[in-house]
Amino acid sequence: MSNLNQQENTASLPYSVWPVEALSRLEQQGADALGVTLFELMQRAGEAAFAKIRSLWPAEQHYVILCGHGNNGGDGYIIARLAQSVGLTVTLIACDGSKPLPEEAGQAREAWLAAGGIVHDPAIAWPENVGVIVDALLGTGGNRAPKAPYDALIKKANAHPAPVLAVDVPSGLVAATGTVPGDVIVATHTLTFIALKPGLLTGKARDVVGTLHFHALSLDPWLSQQTAPISRYDASALSRWLKPRRPTSHKGDHGKLVIIGGDRGTAGAIRMTGEAALRAGAGLVRVLTHKDNVSPILTARPELMVHELSNKSIDDALEWADVIVIGPGLGQGEWGKNALKKVENSQKPMLWDADALNLLAISPDKRQNRIITPHPGEAARLLNVKTGEIESDRLHSATRLAKRYGGVVVLKGAGTLIASEKGEMAIADVGNAGMASGGMGDVLSGIIGGLSGQMLSPFEAACAGCVAHGAAAEAVSRRYGTRGMLATDLFSELYLFVNPEMLNK
CATH class of the missing domain: 3.40.1190.20 (Ribokinase)
Structure with missing residues (x-):
């Protein structure tokens, strides 16, 4: 695992909130400013999520990781590879799509397969000794009710007694608005990246986000120079x-x-x-x-x-x-x-x-x-x-x-x-x-x-x-x-x- 320049401060969240439509631009411009690739940012996100899981549930040995057919799923593949590399048991369940994976997510999947990882079909029976569930299904891209097989996986995760870490946004929660148009992951913890999204702070967010954490993926010096259109205020x-x-x-x-x-x-x-x-x-x-x-x-x-x-x-x-x-x-x-x-x-x-x-x-x-x-x-x-x-x-x-x-x-x-x-x-x-x-x-x-x-x-x-x-x-x-x-x-x-x-x- 690489050494991230910026360690997460779990005691606080940023005071800036960015609309979802600005996230792709923020991510690309931030990567350019740091001279890194988008895949490197994805790698950092996976590392941050894995570190968060280990800090929250250090004794758990078996992860079920749910991966969607987008960049949120790419984060999940990286988490899976990191977990497997330290001897943890990983059951990775992936949803296929009609189009190829985005480039960075495709790289993450290939790295998982090259490391000997297995990709399971959404219909498989889950093992009995699951300690942690990782939700990397939809992220910020979901804006409507999840369809099959996503909805079934969400229901299964919610019915399971294991705690859930949602990667970036609980799947089924609309990141732009905080609405829940259908099935939604009820997370124990959510770790979001680069910027806070409005849907994590208003609407139905508090019912499903759990404890919210943030990681800037080392972009904070650049982000501090940007003016966000929405402010977050606490005491x-x-x-x-x-x-x-x-x-x-x-x-x-x-x-x-x-x-x-x-x-x-x-x-x-x-x-x-x-x-x-x-x-x-x-x-x-x-x-x-x-x-x-x-x-x-x-x-x-x-x-x-x-x-x-x-x-x-x-x-x-x-x-x-x-x-x-x-x-x-x-x-x-x-x-x-x-x-x-x-x-x-x-x-x-x-x-x-x-x-x-x-x-x-x-x-x-x-x-x-x-x-x-x-x-x-x-x-x-x-x-x-x-x-x-x-x-x-x-x-x-x-x-x-x-x-x-x-x-x-x-x-x-x-x-x-x-x-x-x-x-x-x-x-x-x-x-x-x-x-x-x-x-x-x-x-x-x-x-x-x-x-x-x-x-x-x-x-x-x-x-x-x-x-x-x-x-x-x-x-x-x-x-x-x-x-x-x-x-x-x-x-x-x-x-x-x-x-x-x-x-x-």
């Missing part, structure tokens, strides 16, 4: 946006926020949004709500300034505020519609969520000073499509929303996307299944709104808010698990993430 990125405060700062320096919503019976939604804004560091937060909610909200959180929503109170608040949030508990009746009409002409930074988005879908407009935070159902209404179409390509959907409505879009979900009309795109690589509970969106709106008044651009506030929100949920889950997590549980951990200088203490 380690918060310090870029949220700096320690000046000792002499005062509440007026940290934003005056008005939050509008909470029709009769929905005091909880607007109260959570208001407290989230305070917990995110907003200097002053004024809540305008239904008169029935004023006393309960003040009792629950006296630091909020709570008033009955009226024409006068909203006019006063819009003049006073630096940032406006509207939507949580707003409803779609005349009460909510009248409030939204007052707000929509303001030129101040604003965030629209929940019923404000449902009303926006009825009367669409475009503005640059607004953040919208739809979940997939709300996004579908905003684009007049079915929810399945939103989820079939979340990146495209976020881009469409930004172009249609302007400003910044936060498309919520596993692998939340943040997009701007200017073309900025980010993935918040945080969060967990515990966030699938009522009130999480209200808390997110408050966090983003609170950060918007703290010298951040709308896109920065949306990114920082999504990351802090998801990272707080991760911290809660580490202590208590994901089932039963409440939106307000995040407040106990949010301090750490809106004060990122505390994370390393």
